[in-house]
Amino acid sequence: MCTGTPSVSRRAALLGGAAVTATAALGLADPAPAAASRIAKHGLEDLTYTLTTTFPAYSPGEEAVRRTVVNIDPDGYYLQEWRIIEHIGTHVDAPGHFVTGGRLAPELRPAELIVPAVVVDISGRAKRDPDATVTVGDLQAFERRYGRIPRDAAVLMHSGWGAKVGDPDAYRGTDAAGTLHFPGFSADAVDYLVRRRAIRAIGVDTLSTDPGISANFEVHHVLGGADRYGLENLANLHRIPPTGARITVGLIPYQEGSGGQARVFASW
Amino acid sequence: MCTGTPSVSRRAALLGGAAVTATAALGLADPAPAAASRIAKHGLEDLTYTLTTTFPAYSPGEEAVRRTVVNIDPDGYYLQEWRIIEHIGTHVDAPGHFVTGGRLAPELRPAELIVPAVVVDISGRAKRDPDATVTVGDLQAFERRYGRIPRDAAVLMHSGWGAKVGDPDAYRGTDAAGTLHFPGFSADAVDYLVRRRAIRAIGVDTLSTDPGISANFEVHHVLGGADRYGLENLANLHRIPPTGARITVGLIPYQEGSGGQARVFASW
Numbered sequence: 070m071c072t073g074t075p076s077v078s079r080r081a082a083l084l085g086g087a088a089v090t091a092t093a094a095l096g097l098a099d100p101a102p103a104a105a106s107r108i109a110k111h112g113l114e115d116l117t118y119t120l121t122t123t124f125p126a127y128s129p130g131e132e133a134v135r136r137t138v139v140n141i142d143p144d145g146y147y148l149q150e151w152r153i154i155e156h157i158g159t160h161v162d163a164p165g166h167f168v169t170g171g172r173l174a175p176e177l178r179p180a181e182l183i184v185p186a187v188v189v190d191i192s193g194r195a196k197r198d199p200d201a202t203v204t205v206g207d208l209q210a211f212e213r214r215y216g217r218i219p220r221d222a223a224v225l226m227h228s229g230w231g232a233k234v235g236d237p238d239a240y241r242g243t244d245a246a247g248t249l250h251f252p253g254f255s256a257d258a259v260d261y262l263v264r265r266r267a268i269r270a271i272g273v274d275t276l277s278t279d280p281g282i283s284a285n286f287e288v289h290h291v292l293g294g295a296d297r298y299g300l301e302n303l304a305n306l307h308r309i310p311p312t313g314a315r316i317t318v319g320l321i322p323y324q325e326g327s328g329g330q331a332r333v334f335a336s337w
Numbered sequence: 338m339c340t341g342t343p344s345v346s347r348r349a350a351l352l353g354g355a356a357v358t359a360t361a362a363l364g365l366a367d368p369a370p371a372a373a374s375r376i377a378k379h380g381l382e383d384l385t386y387t388l389t390t391t392f393p394a395y396s397p398g399e400e401a402v403r404r405t406v407v408n409i410d411p412d413g414y415y416l417q418e419w420r421i422i423e424h425i426g427t428h429v430d431a432p433g434h435f436v437t438g439g440r441l442a443p444e445l446r447p448a449e450l451i452v453p454a455v456v457v458d459i460s461g462r463a464k465r466d467p468d469a470t471v472t473v474g475d476l477q478a479f480e481r482r483y484g485r486i487p488r489d490a491a492v493l494m495h496s497g498w499g500a501k502v503g504d505p506d507a508y509r510g511t512d513a514a515g516t517l518h519f520p521g522f523s524a525d526a527v528d529y530l531v532r533r534r535a536i537r538a539i540g541v542d543t544l545s546t547d548p549g550i551s552a553n554f555e556v557h558h559v560l561g562g563a564d565r566y567g568l569e570n571l572a573n574l575h576r577i578p579p580t581g582a583r584i585t586v587g588l589i590p591y592q593e594g595s596g597g598q599a600r601v602f603a604s605w
Binding site for chain 2: 113114115117118119120122138141142146148149150154155158165166169175180286289317318320322325326327328330332334336
């Protein structure tokens with residue numbers, strides 16, 4: 070449906086179902102009939118976790134806090150107030166999170182927040198090694214199989230770590246010495262992506278673009294230093310295809326934000 | 338670009354420029370050459386205000402509050418904490434904001450948050466009458482000119498009120514008696530849209546879907562009672578076409594949220 074007419078939803082409604090409506094509304098071609106493929110030809114997926122007060126924080130104690138301000142009985146309406154750091158839940162790291170003078174949340178342009186996405190799967194290795202990282206070798210193997218990573222892409226690591234998100238200690242991977250263990254990108258891979266593939270962003274299904282054991286946050290420095298952004302705590306990466314999706318990063322443009330909460334949708 | 342291939346951004350890059358990239362990434366057809374039309378044939382617009390501590394609250398005193406938690410010098414990284422109600426800045430009202438048992442923020446499905454949009458312009462009348470509302474007559478006049486409002490649409494009121502957003506008192510329109518004055522929808526019009534046009538949402542460039550003078554929030558009750566959502570404090574509605582755009586509502590899925598901050602993009 071590339072006509073740009075407002076009739077998409079009526080037509081989609083005839084085809085039946087909200088998912089179809091969304092596919093049409095995104096301007097994609099007609100959905101394929103139900104097929105036996107593992108990943109549907111067209112789809113829409115929510116890469117966002119519900120923001121709860123128990124969502125794992127990088128540092129315990131930084132969890133979100135909420136309170137009910139008013140309620141329908143007796144106030145007539147209901148709303149909550151939140152006390153949240155910009156880096157809890159599914160969120161963006163702006164370049165200025167680690168880099169002095171780097172761009173902040175409101176300065177990331179819409180065109181940078183709607184980009185093609187590729188998913189690099191290291192879940193097999195991460196199952197055996199919680200310190201696994203996305204390496205240059207992984208990127209090269211990915212490209213041999215799926216083709217060149219497109220310019221301006223968001224490169225997303227699927228480590229399978231999301232299975233642990235309900236258990237903050239397991240998600241942080243804290244060992245007896247207090248060191249964190251979870252997968253991330255290698256700095257070499259990020260440098261390669263920025264310099265050789267002109268990517269726009271990287272994203273992870275863990276608490277940090279750097280692996281948990283990192284003490285110097287080299288990936289954050291390489292990424293922010295190159296004026297690119299990061300996505301952390303992405304959900305459902307196993308549900309989107311390795312190539313061919315695009316993501317829309319609904320970053321809240323916090324004043325002077327170092328990043329912030331984002332609703333992230335993938336469509337293909 | 339309806340191919341669903343990952344080559345969109347490379348091709349778009351050849352065409353040149355970030356805006357073009359975004360248009361291609363959204364799955365739209367190739368952008369038209371620069372033309373003299375008032376609204377470009379294809380485009381991407383941010384309907385979101387930066388969330389600041391001075392953004393007008395419906396009730397003074399409810400403004401967002403921020404503090405710097407750590408800074409690059411001396412902490413090595415920078416981030417802020419926010420204390421925010423769910424209904425400040427560009428945000429969504431979930432059905433449960435006013436309706437007992439109504440759906441809450443995490444229950445709004447992605448397919449409901451990516452929908453066709455139409456823009457009903459009442460800015461001429463609102464300039465003379467700050468209590469102006471979108472009426473059934475406005476909707477009928479809109480449809481005579483632009484065609485039927487599509488099923489599942491978000492119907493957005495453009496009142497021109499955004500010009501006042503930098504002055505909270507003017508944006509609230511508070512008179513000497515303390516009564517608020519700003520445009521909104523009439524309850525009749527919302528009832529018509531829900532029952533006769535099966536819309537998904539309404540949106541406004543003011544503080545409330547009800548006009549400022551409303552004491553009983555009838556629009557909120559009609560809308561929430563019909564399990565539809567509202568969008569408030571939308572920016573840049575004068576920059577999107579009356580029909581043919583779609584919006585992506587990046588609502589933060591706050592746990593038991595009565596609504597919440599949202600990044601809203603329009604594309605066409």
